[in-house]
Amino acid sequence: MSPAALGADLMASVVVFLVALPLCIGVAAASGVPVSLGIISGIVGGLVVGFLPGSTFQVSGPAAGLAVLVLEFTTEHGVGLLGVVVLVSGVLQMALGLLKLGRVFQSISLSVVQGMLAGIGLPLILSQTYALVDSKQLGTALKNIGGLPDLVADVLGDSRKGAALALGVMAVVICFLWKKVPDPLGKVPAPLIAVVLGSAVAALPGFDVKKVQVGNLLDAVDFVGLADFHGLTDPKVLTMVITFTVIASAESLFSAAAVDRMHTGPRTKYNAELFSQGVGNTLCGFLGALPMTAVIVRSAANLQAGATTKVSRILHGAWLLGFGLLLPGLLGLIPVTILAGVLLHAGWKLFNPPSFVKMWRTDRGEGLVMFVTTGAIVVTDLLDGVIGGLAVAIVLTALRMSHLSVRRVNDGDATRLVLRGNATFLRLIRLIRALDSVAGEQRVVVDARAVTHLDLACRAQIEEWAEQRRKSGAEHVEVLLPGEEPAAEAGPPSDGQADGTGSRAGDFIAGSEAPAAGQPWPAEQPGTSTPYGAPAGSGAAPPQAPAHGYAPGSAHEAAPARPHPYAQPHPGMGGQVYGRAAYQQHAVQHAQVHLAHPAHSHRWQGPLESQAAAPFQEYRHEEPMPRGGPGEEHGGGPAHFPLHPDDPYPSDGGDGGWTDPRYGGGQPG
Numbered sequence: 001m002s003p004a005a006l007g008a009d010l011m012a013s014v015v016v017f018l019v020a021l022p023l024c025i026g027v028a029a030a031s032g033v034p035v036s037l038g039i040i041s042g043i044v045g046g047l048v049v050g051f052l053p054g055s056t057f058q059v060s061g062p063a064a065g066l067a068v069l070v071l072e073f074t075t076e077h078g079v080g081l082l083g084v085v086v087l088v089s090g091v092l093q094m095a096l097g098l099l100k101l102g103r104v105f106q107s108i109s110l111s112v113v114q115g116m117l118a119g120i121g122l123p124l125i126l127s128q129t130y131a132l133v134d135s136k137q138l139g140t141a142l143k144n145i146g147g148l149p150d151l152v153a154d155v156l157g158d159s160r161k162g163a164a165l166a167l168g169v170m171a172v173v174i175c176f177l178w179k180k181v182p183d184p185l186g187k188v189p190a191p192l193i194a195v196v197l198g199s200a201v202a203a204l205p206g207f208d209v210k211k212v213q214v215g216n217l218l219d220a221v222d223f224v225g226l227a228d229f230h231g232l233t234d235p236k237v238l239t240m241v242i243t244f245t246v247i248a249s250a251e252s253l254f255s256a257a258a259v260d261r262m263h264t265g266p267r268t269k270y271n272a273e274l275f276s277q278g279v280g281n282t283l284c285g286f287l288g289a290l291p292m293t294a295v296i297v298r299s300a301a302n303l304q305a306g307a308t309t310k311v312s313r314i315l316h317g318a319w320l321l322g323f324g325l326l327l328p329g330l331l332g333l334i335p336v337t338i339l340a341g342v343l344l345h346a347g348w349k350l351f352n353p354p355s356f357v358k359m360w361r362t363d364r365g366e367g368l369v370m371f372v373t374t375g376a377i378v379v380t381d382l383l384d385g386v387i388g389g390l391a392v393a394i395v396l397t398a399l400r401m402s403h404l405s406v407r408r409v410n411d412g413d414a415t416r417l418v419l420r421g422n423a424t425f426l427r428l429i430r431l432i433r434a435l436d437s438v439a440g441e442q443r444v445v446v447d448a449r450a451v452t453h454l455d456l457a458c459r460a461q462i463e464e465w466a467e468q469r470r471k472s473g474a475e476h477v478e479v480l481l482p483g484e485e486p487a488a489e490a491g492p493p494s495d496g497q498a499d500g501t502g503s504r505a506g507d508f509i510a511g512s513e514a515p516a517a518g519q520p521w522p523a524e525q526p527g528t529s530t531p532y533g534a535p536a537g538s539g540a541a542p543p544q545a546p547a548h549g550y551a552p553g554s555a556h557e558a559a560p561a562r563p564h565p566y567a568q569p570h571p572g573m574g575g576q577v578y579g580r581a582a583y584q585q586h587a588v589q590h591a592q593v594h595l596a597h598p599a600h601s602h603r604w605q606g607p608l609e610s611q612a613a614a615p616f617q618e619y620r621h622e623e624p625m626p627r628g629g630p631g632e633e634h635g636g637g638p639a640h641f642p643l644h645p646d647d648p649y650p651s652d653g654g655d656g657g658w659t660d661p662r663y664g665g666g667q668p669g
Contacts, residue, residue: 005308012305013315018192019301020046020061020316021323023346025212025331026339027062030127031070031290033079035212035331036220038062039324040289046317049280049292050310054273056266058252058259059298059313060280062290064346065120065251066244068127069382070290072139073240079288081231083224087285088232089244093278096249102270105253109393111366112386113254114355115373116247119385121350122378128347131340132168133161134210141378164209164337167198171341189301191342198338212339214331217324222288243383244281244291252277252294259299297346365400369393402426404451406434414443414476420450423458431458435465442475449480 001009020042028038045060074082096102123141130137130144133155138147155161171194178190202209231237256268273294280292302312323330360367373389380388404427409416415438423431438444446462448454462479469477 001309001311006311008306008308009311010315012302012307012312013319015187015189015305016059016298016302016307016312016316017319017323019189020059020295020298020320022191022195022334022339022342023064023295023297024062024320025214025334026343027064027067028290029131029212029336029339030064030067030124030343031062032074033070033082033290034220035214036217036324037289039320040217040220040287041284041292042320043317043324044280044284044287044289045292046314046320048283048317049276050314050317052272052276052279053269054276055256055259055268055294056310057263057299057302057307057313058256058268058273058294059302059316060252060277060292060294061298063248063251063293064124064295064343065117065293065350066247066291067343068120068123068141069240069243069247071127071137072381075139077231077234077237080222081228081237082290083222083285083288084228084231085237085241085244085285086281086289086291087224088241089248089291090278090281090283090285092241092245093249093281094275095278096245097271097273097275097278100271102249102253102272102274105250105270105274108250109366109369109390111359111363111369112373112389112393113250114352114359115370115389116250116377116382116386117254117350118352118355118370118374119377119382121347121352122374124347125344125351128340128344132165132337132344134164134337135161160208163207164335167201167207167209167335168337168341168344170194170201171198171338172344175342175345187304194342195334195338198335198341199333202335202338203333210336211332212334212336214324214328216328217321220288224286224288239383243381246386247382248277248281248291248293249274255294255296255299258296259294259303262300262303365396366393369396398424398426404430406430408434408438411445414445415441416445416447418450419446419448422453423448423451424453424455425457428457428461431461435462439465439469444469444474444476445478445480447480449482449484451482454482 021039024038024042025035026038028035031038041062045062049060070082073085123144126141126144127137129148130151133151135151135154138144155165174194174197175190178186178193180186201207202211232241253270253274256270256273260268277293284290284292298316302316305312307313356367356370359370369389369392372392373385375385376388377385379385402422402424404419404421404423407418407420409418417434417438419431419434435446446466448462459481462481466477466479
């Protein structure tokens, strides 16, 4: 590392330390645990996780998003059991990282993620509102909301609480407006300015507000013993383990994705980062400290300060360790209300009210998921709220993927019910209504061939309905399921009318039989096509190629019927007559038959396998087509085709050669 890079990382580490210190203290205070435990988590995040692989610039520390959950847990179970929960959560995170499940957390719906962050931020704001006026919060978010009127009355009747409110509001204003201060003063972290100014004001005579109580870091360490693991038999404790694991992992990896968008350096290795976070939480739990995650505020400060390597995040942990061991008394000068103001600002950024408006305008369905997730977290808890939001997101996705369109068509004396889309049980009610709408018809065709997915519930409903209609005396009830073909009609479709197979009247259909040996070819009738290769003297009229024969290009499709050499019965094809679509499907399999004609060479310009996708854009005549009449032999090959009298060579425009640029253009030969 160059001296310049080392100097930049050193300065960045100081900036990160100044941002991390008040956050460590504030998160610990909001979690209802000794302040020292928050600092220990910050030290582990720097000195341990900072060395590990995963992310280069991401900085870890005590999780603000888990502060409310930690407070609820320690209130019910005590601080002693917190270490076990954090330790087991860390082990689970390491296992998830080893199983390479880090990317799974990125597949969660964005609306659920933003709803989760908002659900973390809103309770944090409510809890810190009480700390802002040196009052004790009541517990859950709903309880804190219910206690706001009494809180206002207390502030109006107590001058000490009024003074604390003034300091807290000052901290909030500084955090919100400091970004508008010009450089170089604007580069100083806003939380540091708030803490310094707040502490200075609180030291003036007349200000009697609560201060942070900091003990010795070594005395705060509470190693986990084997006896502490008995608490895991409580289902509530196990639920908290899962909650900590999911939320800490998601918050860290979401932060990693955001940090990666802020720089052009090495990208985060998500599985390695998840494992590293697990190592950090395992150690924090063993020491009895707070759970940790990657923190976007510290990470952003690290990048903005000019960090170039991991050195900055490692050194910030060293600064925290030295400050906590050597200057703990200095931390006792910080007012609690100042830290509450800093955390209230952090909670507001997590809540982010404009994101609700933006999400609603972008996609109202996703906006609904976001509202539901946030509301469920506030009403219940973080894990239940996230699960509820995911459930709503899954249902919304299923409904959108299960789009089913129903169209009723009058087909002569019958009624055709055409279904398209995905027919799943989620659309069963719509399907039943559609079937009921044609229940009075005597001739009904339920055409579900265009349905992409037909689940068992909808299929059973259609078949049961059809069976009931037949038993009730309906004249004709036909059901066409995906992959089925319609029953044979009495006569051929009229010219230009779809025949149900994707072709139109006048097209050659693969599978048409050639006449038996010794039998004459049928004479040409208006609107029909006679196959090439009719035996000489058969009496067949001059052949006419189909309007949509083999030859590609708009010139052929728009031109009147004309002969074409490949609409003929061909050796090796079982006497079948092939038009354009059929020839495309058959060309690759029987390309060797064409290559056997010595008098004219046809060669594929690419691999045979590619011709299934675009066989005719690669095909080109290299030599003139042979002249000759019906039954003429050439080079020992099979009987060739009769040439059109007005067109000695097959062409795209009647000029005697292959002129389509897709065939290489030019004249034959």
